[in-house]
Amino acid sequence: MPLHDFIDDLSPAIDTMETKNVLTFLTDDCVLQPGNQDSVRGTEAVAEVFDSLYASIHSIKHTIDDKFAVDDTAVYRGRVSYRRMDDSDLTVPFCDVFKVRDGKIAEYFIYIDWHELFSVKL
Template sequence: MTTTAPSSSALDTNRALLAAADTDIAAFFALFTDDCRFRMANSEVICGRDAIQAWVARYLGSVAGMRHVILEEWAADDVAAVRVEVTYTMQNGTEFTLPAVTRTRVRDGKVAEYLIFMDPSPVRAASR
């Protein structure tokens, strides 16, 4: 097994992605390749930036804001993984924090694959 030095490019892109998720959703989607693959928890894999935008819009419909805190980072070659705590602020002002791990594959400085490992059921329940 070969171990490589961490890819600062993959980590930098991943950090930029999380920062944009918290502050500028248009910038968040601008970091995706046109053919990006996206998966949240046990949902089906979604392919393509436009399809991902539509899915995220439905998922975050009742969310007023998010804040990610990076707890751990790891990267090799074009892949970065982070363990985070994400705080959701709902439209009614309720806040809750969930643990998550994301795994990002970067191609030419953009996100080509974004996998989110977390239990999204509290967000869905709060949206009802």
């Protein structure tokens, strides 16, 4: 199965805001590098990252603008829209890089500026 076919279903899984849906795509020892935060390893640590994100927003929606894959690596570029807890909306660009092993994501790098998402609005 081409990497695109597999990873194309990841963004909709993330958008459900159900961590268990995301974890089905990952190896047990997956390394996640979320933005400028420290990287984490393993499904328990990855689950904590997604649980924390989901607890801080009302909703999330990804739009993929471009993607390519070479060997075991895929790159997705797009926009992600958030509904924040104050009911304001924010859309920011992102780029995700995935390394796949045995049909699952073993390394997941999220390149995004979350500064505005988590900044306090006055």
